[in-house]
Amino acid sequence: MCEPVSESNFGSMLEAKEPVQSVLPTFEVKLTTPGYILDGQVAVDITVSARYVFDKPVRGVFYAKVGVLGFDGEIDIKLKKSGQMLATGLGHFRINMEDLGENWFAESEGRRLYLEVSVLESASGRSGNVSDISTKFVQSPYQFKWDRTVRWFKKGLPYEIKVDLAYPNGKAASRVNVEVSATGIMNDGQEQVLFGEQRQNGENRPTLSTTNNRGQVNFRIYVPSDCQTIQIQVKFKHLEQIVGNMPNLCFIALKETKLQTVGNKWEGACSTPSR
Template sequence: MYKPGQEVKVRVLSLHGAELLLVTEKYPEIWVTTPSRTRVAQWNNVDNSGGLVHLSFQLADEPEQGIYTISVKNSQNKVTEVMFEVEEYVLPRFEVKVNSPVYILARAKAFSIGVCAEYTFGQPVRGNVTIEVSNSLRNQCQTKLVKTKDIAGCTAFQFTTEELRVIDCSVRVVAVEVVVEEEGTGVRQTDGANIWIEMQLYSFKIVYKDKYKKPNLPYTLKARLTFFNGTAAERVPVEVCAAGKCATMFTQEDGIIATVVWANYVESIKISTLDHVLTSDRPPSIGTSSPFYSPSNSSLVIQAPGGRVKCVPGQKTRLNLPVLFSCQQSSRAGIHAQKTQAPRNISPSDRVSRKDPIPGPKRWNWRASELPIDPDHLIDGFPPTYPSPPIVRAKFSLQVVLPPTASPKVKLLIWDTRDDGEVVADSVQLDVERCLGFSAQTPRGQRHGPPGEEIELSLESEAHAVCSLGVVDRSSELAAQGLHYRPSAETLLLASLQPRRGCSWSPPQVDDEKYCARKIFEGSVGEDPSHSFGEHSYSSDYVDSLKMFDNSGLLVISDMTLELDHAKERTGKVSGR
């Protein structure tokens, strides 16, 4: 936001492709328009040999106020626009902050709300403060509490859940509004907050679970139990039920509860606390899975890390992912690996490896080994020691190398080509933290000072990196609050790499409806039911290796066995699809 008569500064930086390569081509045209679309500044054939363009122009003393637009045309005649506001305003001299809990428990008797008022250079503000607290309800349950007191920097207010009628009116959120008036000037600044009411002491969050239940391999689910305020709930007794059996476990220090199920079919896993402080109408957390079908009962499972993968700007990220494997009547396997990221495939030189880079499918002999399973995490116990026919189970590691420019979502696919023609596959998606190909930072130093004082700042980065350092007066930020949010350059650049919601990388290859229709009616006389709508509906409870390729965005052309042969007709008729 600018005031009339100020100088507007413009910086233009263009990056190209997923590798964020610097663009140094000329800009044919850059111009600025007023809210009425009148051009007030223009530059033609702007030199961009350095990769970063700096421009500026002066606003008139009495300009048209409102939203101005800066337009940049590149060599492909594509126009990019960004807006700023011109308005006559007075910079605020101080800031007000409400310090309140994000959540409170419904049965808590009282809670505190803090208020602080400080000048932009750090000194406390003297005056008076008025706070209004509401239970956000209407009619007979509506309650508003107003309190006023003097303030000299910071103060606190006490409220009870009883006076806000939290329990009897089932209050879900408490709204807080604060007004601070400066002593002597009458200048006012405001702030607000919402306090959410939690009806239950605990909550579960799934941090990892196998997407599919694979034959002859355990199904793993990890959940974190936290208190209503987000802190980990350690050593809390929890009941876990799956495959017709239940077990009592205790959460770890970080609130994690790990569950392992051996049963070949796991419809759901239900987790609930054993103590009776959970007074909520919410159901226990449930983890569901789809069974994987393999004619030979063979399996591959990639155990991906929970949460986002850490990314350091300018450095490659190396992961060692454990892979569980099981097969019958075979002790050899040829493992292929492929890593993809939207919207393109990684180059062949940047592949996934097992310790050393794998130039192609590699075959080696398997030796049965114990899987890394803690007996305390099992719900239904270990499988038979000597099954018939014999089953070979093993574990190995895949090393994944991610460049710093990897997109926020990376997909990993591995598959084994068996001698009988079957393909056994698994795929996972890795969520990667956003970061750029180089690092830049401002070392710790003087961060604030009173008006008129000179402050020295420094910027450190790698050689040949294009960097920019912006300094904005804190008063200007306060004045612009609630007007127009402007994301950082890093947010804009990385958001452009994110696939659009609702758009897949490639058309799906899996169509259970048509496939099952053909399988059920193979050899019958009459119309192919896969082209008939309204009479029958077909589905499968299983997934197969083709689904793993489909999840990874890879098209499969093969004469090997990838599709399942388990289909069923749904009961009843459907009106269409």
């Protein structure tokens, strides 16, 4: 026989629940900015991207604040921009450098461009925000490191120059043409141009190359047996800097050369070993 269903059991089976509220889809806002701003630059273009989590474009309007982030962390807002988000989910605006002030570069060098952007979705009125401080005001579009380069050389043997190239925001500078030249100071004080190490066919290895996807480039030069010091010069497109003097370790008792800046040069600072 079937057991009758009690009221209490029946009531629990019909327990009421609150209606589930629908959640509007969220979206993400991103900025595409230049890696650096150079002296004499006229303007920079900024792209705003807004897409839903399911990768559909957001329609609406954007509002942007443009300023300069100081060394002390303070933000100086210079101007405001606004515009429409296109059907592609993209918006664009241009910053004219003169709008940052008459002496904008002198006042901003070494500091960062500050961007704060809000996108207001037209369908629901919801907003998404993003800020960016990745763009720096700099004199040079590249930064280089010599951590992989040994700070000495052996007379009569090849010497390898290893350079790591990056943009001011720290990202690796790939596919950049780099040329290296080296001058040796001989025992008699005369200067001599040093060429790339010779291949088996007698040709010198090229001293012009392109950085890889990690921003790295290597060169090998031949060092004469009567060479005391090497001065290395690296050239980029429209950019030239002298970056190092490498004294021969035979004269500094295998001590690492410490580099110090003298004007726009890097010079080796080492001491003669005691005997």
